[in-house]
Amino acid sequence: FIFEKNSRLFANKLRGRLIPREGGDVLAAHVNNELLNYQWDQANNDGSMLEKWSLKDLNTRKYGASFSLCKWRYEVDAKKRVVFDGPEMKVLANRDCLPDPVATSVESCNWFQVREYVTLQELDRVNDRARSKPIYKNLEDLRESVANKTTKGGDTRSDNWLSRNRTISGLTDDPYGRDDVFKTLEVVTEYRRDKWFTFSPKHGVILREIDNPYDNYEIPVVMLRYFRVDDDLYGLSEIEPVKSLQKAINALVSQYVDEINQKLYSPIAIGPGVRQHTLEWGKGARWQMNNPMTDFRLVESQSNAAQYFNNTYSMLVSALMSAIGETSLGVSNISPFQKDKTATEIRQIVQQRNARDARNQNSLSEAIQRQMMLWHQMNQKMLFAADEKKPYIVRIVGKDAVKYFQERGLDKYGLTEEATVLLKENPSIEPTTMETPLFPVNVGNEKKTEIVPKFSYDRLGQTGKLVVEPEDLKGNFDFIADVESMALGAGQEERAGRDRAMQAILTSPVITQMLQQEKIKPKFKELLIAWLNDNGFKDAEKYFESSEESDSMSKRAELERVAQAQPAQKPPYLSINYKDLPPEGQQQAAQQAGIALGGEQGIAAPSMSQPQPPQQGGQYGSGQPGQ
Structure with a gap:
């Protein structure tokens, strides 16, 4: 049931938005929102953000609370090229977390210790405090201590705890501390609101003692907790209330299977006259004995557990489902001994499940909001921390x-x-x-x-x-996480509501009349595009075009068609009177007009086209006599 709940809550990507407070404007909120969306996609170290929050949800349901570390990650490769520069989120194993025992939340912790297993290469290339080379004092002493250790691969994790998952899979060997090249180091960092302390407990080396580099007076840890219990930092595990019921169901199923096996393969009682090596179960088997009536007898069980299995199993499953706020398709939760369900019961159980999911989504929303605000605070401090101030x-x-x-x-x-x-x-x-x-x-x-x-x-x-730019990050904002968008079937209710609204706008004359009275007209194109996108159309805007553009294209096509249908026009003929021109002017005018003079001066012949008979007054062509 844990995986079923997890699958319902984490089925889509998160959608959220920043809203401006004092010192911020709407445009800056949109810019920061797009920046956080981009960083959400880029923070894929150790898995995507959706996978990491899904893992955090599973840990919360198992242990009552889960923790993640939100720090800046500036990483360069061996050639000093930047391979990552931005905020990151890492899900922590609960066994590697030590919160302040008197605190009831991360916000009230005076300190929070996190144990990590890192390599020497990571200490050299990864920085969580600035865009510069990581600075750890006594790093050479740590290298020397690791080199002198009997285990050449570094520190092991098995000294602290064993992975239950690997044990179940049959992998009993600890993978940490076995690589001679990438040696593992156990490093503990104590985070306080104003200072950070990093040390290696197994080697007795202090690596750093620095002020909080983000200058936000916050511990960079995010906790997810669904059910708070009194003054305990860890909340209520969803396994703890139903653990006894689940064990009872397992015992009942085992009893039922044992009884069925006993009936199928019943034990037999044999006398001294039976030759035991001939007793074989199979078709046509022959058993040798003196008297079958006295030497052989089936031992029948007097148990009637199988007779009451259905009723008992239905009752236990019904109690289990009611305890976890779930529904089962096999049994009724209202009448445990009845398999069939009524429509009323289905609605009640679905409402109960939705109420439990809504409660979980509220806690999930608060945790995501804390992470995104930590990211935004780190952006304000770290994104333009370098001297170059590049955009x-x-x-x-x-x-x-x-x-x-x-x-x-x-x-x-x-x-x-x-x-x-x-x-x-x-x-x-x-x-x-x-x-x-x-x-x-x-x-x-x-x-x-x-x-x-x-x-x-x-x-x-x-x-x-x-x-x-740095000016875009100034101001105060609040992040609103739309965790409902991550759930399974997100948007179906919104889509149904938009369908009803579209139908009302298109069919109701009252709505149209009221809008006209207020001198408002609906943007039907935007409504139709949004409606088509909701119904699965990709790039719905391509199905619309302006009527003016369509008319202009039609007119242009019509003109091209008419122009192609008309015959080609012949060039006009020029009429030049050379009577009043001097001889040298006659030749120059003829060249400019593109004609050639005939044998007599004052008579011009066309340079191209068919010859025409000469006209009066030294003219050539179809024009009027020159003046």
Whole structure:
């Protein structure tokens, strides 16, 4: 049942949004929201974010609470190239967490210790405090201590705890501390609100003692807990209340199977006259004995457990399902001894299950909100922590997001005041050559300046690139996590509601009349596009075109058709009077007109086309006599 609940809650990607508070505006909230969406997709170390939150949910249901570590991850490879730079989330094993025992939540902890198993290479290349080389004091002493250890692979995990999952699978060997190249080190970090302490307990080496690099006075740990119990940090496990019922069901099933096996393969009682080596179960088997009536007898069981199995099993399953807030297709929860269910009972049980899921979603929403706010605080402190202050470019996916930034004009070009004055003084300059981005951003360096618009998008308007600057991160925001969008069947109720709204708008004259009275008309195209997208259409906007564009295309096609049907027009003939021109002027005028003079001066012949008879007054062609 744990996996069934987990599958219902984590079936889709998270959708959330930032809302501005004091010091923040709506545009900055959208920019930060797209930044967090991009970082959510990029934080795929040790699995995608959906997988990691699903694992965290399973740990919560098993142990009552689960923990994850949210820190900045700046990693370079062996060639000092940056391979990751952004916030990350790591699900912690409950056995490797030591919270403050007097605390009832992570927010009330004075300290929180986390045990991790890292390699020497990670200590060299991964940094969680700045965009610089990791600084750990006494790192050489730690290398020397590891080199002198009897186990050449480093520290092992089996000294602390054994993996139950690996034991069940038959993998009893501890995988940690067996690699001679990537040696494992057990490192413990104590996180406080204002300071961090990192040390190696097995080697007695202190690696660092630093101030909180994020300067947010927060412990970078997120806890998920569904059911709180009094003053205990760990909540109520969903296995604990039903553990005895599950054991009773297992015992009942085992008893039933044993009795069936005993009836199928009953034990036999034999006398001294039976030759035991001849007793074989099979077709045509021959048993040798003196007297079959006295030497052989089947031992029949007096148990009647199989007779009451159905009723007992139904009662236990009904109690189990009621305890976990679930429903079963096999038995009735209201009448445990009745297999059939009524429609009323189905509605009641589904409502009970939805209520339990809604309660879990509330706790899940609060945990995700804490993580995203920690990420936002880290962005404000770490994203532009380097001295170069280079802009951060993120990818934007989705027509809605692209359309929003287009409407805000982040991709537009225009004229500055200086360019406007210059154009007035020099009207011959083309205005388009003087246009610059309305929201310019310099993505170049100190040697070369490269000005680009803050937002750009592809030709289809599906994706785009947004340039984030330090000014965009200023201000206070709240993150609203839409955890219902992650659940199985998310959006079905919204889709049904939009279908009803579409039907009401298209068929109800009262709604149309009331809108007309308020001088408002519905945007039917946007409504139809949203409705088509809800029903599975991809890129529904391509099914619509403007009637003006359609008419202009039809007129253009008609003109092309008429032009192709008409015969080609012959070039007109020129009439030139050479009577009043001097001889040298006659030759020059003839060359400019593209004609050749005949044998007599004042008579011109066409350079192309068929010859025509000469006209009066030294003219050639069909024109009137020259004046």
